[in-house]
Amino acid sequence: MKQAVAWTGVIMAVGVVATAAWGGGEQAPAVVPQPVELRQTGGEFVLTDQTTIVAEEELRGVAGALQGMLGPATGYALEVVGEGRGPGAIVLRRSGRLTGRLGREGYRLTVQPEGVVIEGAEAAGVYWGCQTLRQLLPAEIYRPARVEGMAWAMPCVEIEDCPRFSWRGLHLDVSRHFLPKEFVKKYLDLMALHKLNVFHWHLTDDQGWRLEVKRYPRLTEVGAWRRQTQVGRSRERPRRFDGKPHGGYYSQADVREIVAYARERFITVLPEIDVPGHTQAAIAAYPQLGAARPGGPAPEVLTYWGGCEAVLNATEETMAFVQGVLEEVLELFPGAYIHVGGDEVDRALWREDARTAERLGELDLKSLEELQGWFVRRLDAFLTERGRRLVGWDEILEGGLAAGATVMSWRGEAGGVAAARAGHDVVMTPADFTYFDHYQGDPNAEPLAIGGFTPLERVYGYEPIPPELTAAQARHVLGAQGQLWTEYVPDARRAEYMAYPRACALAEVVWTPAERKHYQDFLRRLETHLKRLTALDVNYRPAEGARGSAGREKTDEPDRHVKPRG
Secondary structure (H helix, E strand, O other): OOOOOOOOOOHHHHOOOOHHHOHHHOOOOOOOOOOOEEEEEEEEEEOOOOOEEEEOHHHHHHHHHHHHHHHHHHOOOOEEEOOOOOOOEEEEEEOHHHHHHHOOOOEEEEEEOOEEEEEEOOHHHHHHHHHHHHHHOOHHHHOOOOOOOOOOEEEEEEEEEOOOOOEEEEEEEOOOOOOOHHHHHHHHHHHHHOOOOEEEEEOEEOOEEOEOOOOOOHHHHOOOEEOOOEEOOOOOOOOEEOOOOEEOOEOHHHHHHHHHHHHHOOOEEEEEEEEOEOOHHHHHHOHHHEOOOOOOOOOOOOOOOOOOOOEEOOOHHHHHHHHHHHHHHHHHOOOOEEEEEOOOOOHHHHHHOHHHHHHHHHHOOOOHHHHHHHHHHHHHHHHHHOOOEEEEEHHHHOOOOOOOOEEEEOOOOHHHHHHHHOOOOEEEOOHHHHEOOOEOOOHHHOOOOOOOEOOHHHHHOOOOOOOOOOHHHHOOEEEEEEEOOOOOOOOHHHHHHHHOOHHHHHHHHHHOOHHHOOHHHHHHHHHHHHHHHHHOOOOOOOHHHHHOOOOOOOOOOOOOOOOOOO
């Protein structure tokens, strides 16, 4: 996926309509993320039980999705027809003339008193137009059951819109705390509402392996379960535990269901199988995979946060295991990208492992950094041969970057800058701006978090293109995404609290042109948008706290993915 820049010099030549330019002194509709161009034309369109949805065969899936968006709250069984346009129709259509103007995800939405037209070059754009259409209606449209006494009216508008970036991601760690399939679907629904299109699913780590792999059944029989979970801060000694077993995993049938659910919403699922570090759950299942510390204890699925001490050894047998896992991953996940982690590898443990020292000699490698580079390049070649592309955290730069690798830059932007300058694609994920497990207000008034301080305003103010990149290098920045690690996120309700409304701000960062962003206007629109989230039963952080940035920066934990400061 390349950066979407088709609107530059085309839509902008038409002229971006500023808030003050909207006619009649009317307040602009509260659309999140902010469209590239929105013009109010006066009047309104009223949805009734006689409204039809007109869609060609190739857009029947999108028409069905629109039925699902509008039907529950209105109680209307909106008929989908293939042709004709009676009074009050919503017409969905593809238009090749929009390809160069708006790209594959752009759309044009026209609302007039007599009807609505949503058109895009491809089905994805039409779908995003439907999401905008729903935001023009009262917030009650998001209710899951019929709302009586409502006039389902929307303002007449002309919107031309397309995303700034092609990679608009949201990450979810289900390894530290397992989250049920039903919540994963809700997470995807919320992503679609915000036009986010890459779901980064962190499926494996030290504290749990969550993916069924049929040729290695002990990964879920053993690796998916830990005997207890740490409570309180990681620095506390002695550590405290809840004494309760925790675990779970997704069957391959579950995964296929979730991938199909995402595809219907034009979301690509990016699976992460984190290797060679963060692998203690896998090593607990298959101890022969691990680099061994002489006299060390038998590995178990990790019960506390931090750690990151387990690492796969570098034998051919272990490489065959990883490739065997990836072969099943490729069958389950059809997207172009596969994430292999590569972060926070404990090379000290490699140094103590006799097989690793022997392997260095066999491969004629001079350092452990080179060994990690060899590991990643092997996986890159494996995926490339099968028509896929490798993604890894920015540590994969340290051993020499694999030819086809895409870098997620989490330890600030330096890794992303280096990768882009070397001609590699980049997804910006810097912890200070995109880590939703950080505090979002005063830590004394917030639930326990891993540390850091990433309030709503900081997320909104993030600019994914580093200024030191040239225009040619900047084209390698595919976009950005938010990360939700779950060491301190024990359940779905807390996950929602940590993700929203920060994910709303991130959605505007990756969709809306930088010059169209305005934080105070975002807050105005957010007031209405939070009513939508209320209707969807999202446990978001209240707006009163979200607006402030008075909380002090506080990094209590030295744990995973908290960027060192100072």
